[in-house]
Amino acid sequence: DSGVTQTPKHLITATGQRVTLRCSPRSGDLSVYWYQQSLDQGLQFLIQYYNGEERAKGNILERFSAQQFPDLHSELNLSSLELGDSALYFCASSPGTGIATGELFFGEGSRLTVL
C-alpha cells in the first residue's frame, strides 16, 4: 500500500460528459502528480501541484484541469470526453517540490472508459 488513495477505481461514461477523479496523497506529501496511462502511449505526465499551486504541466489537454485543495487532496477534471480519453489515470505524490530521488508514490489508478 503506497498510502495514495484514488477514487473512483472504475468509471464508465459517455462521450461529451464530464468526470472528476480524486486523489489523496500520502500523509505529509505536498506534491501531487497526475499521469495518464494508455496501451499505446504508456505513462504520460499531465500536471503537478505543490502545496496548492500548479508547478508543472505536461501533455494535458485543454479539456482537462486539476487543482489541489488546502487539505492537499487533488482533483482531475476531464470534460467533453472523447473515446480516446479512455485510459488509466494515476495520481502520485512526493514529499517535496521535485523528484530529487525519482521516488514517486503512485495510487492504484482510476480506470476511465468512455463509450
Next chain:
Amino acid sequence: EDQVTQSPEALRLQEGESSSLNCSYTVSGLRGLFWYRQDPGKGPEFLFTLYSAGEEKEKERLKATLTKKESFLHITAPKPEDSATYLCAVQDSGGSNYKLTFGKGTLLTVNP
C-alpha cells in the same frame, strides 16, 4: 524531446532463468534514471534511481546498471513473483524538476 525505449516489449522466462531488460534513452542531460515495477491493476512501485554512468543498484534478485546511453535491469534466478511490467523513466537535467518521461515497459512473465 526526451525519449525512452524499452526492449523487449515482453519476455517470458522459466523460474531460475536469468536475463536482462534494456532501457535506451535520449536526453539532453541526465538528471536521473529510474526503474519502477507495475503489477496488474496497480500503480507503479519505485525500485531504483541511477544518476551516473557506471552506477549499479541491487535489490534481491534485481540489479540495475547505467551507461551513457542505456540502462539494464538484470534479473538473476527469477521467481514467479517477479512477474510484472518493469518501467524505466528518465529525468532531464535541463528540464523541470518535476517530469519523469517513462518508457512503455517490459512485461515479464516467469513460469514455475
